[in-house]
Amino acid sequence: MSRPIPRALLAVCALLVTAWGALALWFQLSRPGGYAAIALWSLAGLAATIAIARGRGKWPGARALVTGAVALAVLLGWWFSLAPSHDRMWADDVSRMLVSRVDGDRLVLQNVRNFDWRTETDYTPRWETRDYDLAGIVSADLILSYWMGPHIAHTLVTFGFKDGKQLVFSLEIRKERSETFSAVGGFFRQFEQVIIASDERDLIRTRSNARGEQVYLYRLRATPGQLRAVLLAYLERAEALRRQPEFYNTLTSNCTTILYELAHRIAPDLPLDYRLLASGHFAEYAYDQNALTPGVPYAVLQQRGHINARARQADIDGSDFSRAIRVGVPGIR
Known part of the structure; x- marks a missing residue:
């Protein structure tokens, strides 16, 4: 009876991370080229969330967790590479x-x-x-x-x-x-x-x-x-x-x-x-x-x-x- 609670929490966390990543990509990537990245990230995140929520056993959705962790590492690497600049076409x-x-x-x-x-x-x-x-x-x-x-x-x-x-x-x-x-x-x-x-x-x-x-x-x-x-x-x-x-x-x-x-x-x-x-x-x-x-x-x-x-x-x-x-x-x- 105790397993669904941590699994549900893990699924909520995965959903929140998916939403954060989608917004980060939305505000940073030029469109329409950015739409593809946003769609891929969102689909992968939602798939991981569903897999975690439906998973069975001691480590529900383990494969989805590994995939999600790799995707998150790539996203964070990109995020922290963003640097402010003085060299833009300012208003x-x-x-x-x-x-x-x-x-x-x-x-x-x-x-x-x-x-x-x-x-x-x-x-x-x-x-x-x-x-x-x-x-x-x-x-x-x-x-x-x-x-x-x-x-x-x-x-x-x-x-x-x-x-x-x-x-x-x-x-x-x-x-x-x-x-x-x-x-x-x-x-x-x-x-x-x-x-x-x-x-x-x-x-x-x-x-x-x-x-x-x-x-x-x-x-x-x-x-x-x-x-x-x-x-x-x-x-x-x-x-x-x-x-x-x-x-x-x-x-x-x-x-x-x-x-x-x-x-x-x-x-x-x-x-x-x-x-x-x-x-x-x-x-x-x-x-x-x-x-x-x-x-x-x-x-x-x-x-x-x-x-x-x-x-x-x-x-x-x-x-x-x-x-x-x-x-x-x-x-x-």
Whole structure:
């Protein structure tokens, strides 16, 4: 009576491995040539699963297990041979990588993105060289942009300087010209990653105005020294990616996990939390860590931090975008 239980578990494992392999081949192999490989792998996996489920004796489906193990070894060998690259036909908005130079308090950035977005596909590309005074960092804001329901959001951080400049950082997928974002594909090494430094009218406005995502802004609590440390950590991470490409991973290496990684350098006791994965709730996590404006209920911070109406109005009346989106946000004068 005990044999069917481990055999059933083994069959489920074989089915899961078959599904994983089929998805890995789907997202990696060019089509239509990849269809044959996907079909062969799927048929072999299903056959092994059925043989294991129906097997008899102490070692049910032993022949199927050996065949499946060999096929899995070949697949894993191919999987681990995949390497990220900088040498691809990149989409315009991720075609360049950030280059930074720090000289005392003077920061010079090359390839700061400042696209003029009319729609998601209609834009004027601009890459600029800009300089910033690191001694003049006075603020940082957390941005959450919701694009697929209330539980998933893209997270950005924007730094403010005494002279009125704003600098936004975002970890993005580095998609090729023929690619579109896929959260599932992000589990299967479909994309590299890149850190974009940008003008707020680009990274924030393209989400609120051009794409119609729901965007929220929250003032972060931090000392100038902490702000400088996080900004320099972004630059360090961007330089590491420029020197050595890495794959994007939807779960372990994304726009929210990098923010936690950088903040953890400042606050080593920062706890892990499910909201690091459910990124749409990351602002609530920050609130619970006393990282947002104090003395204001979270619901009020969220309601007054919703910038879409102000962002659209800034387009209509030509007002300063960065100032307009902050009107009424708690903690910001």
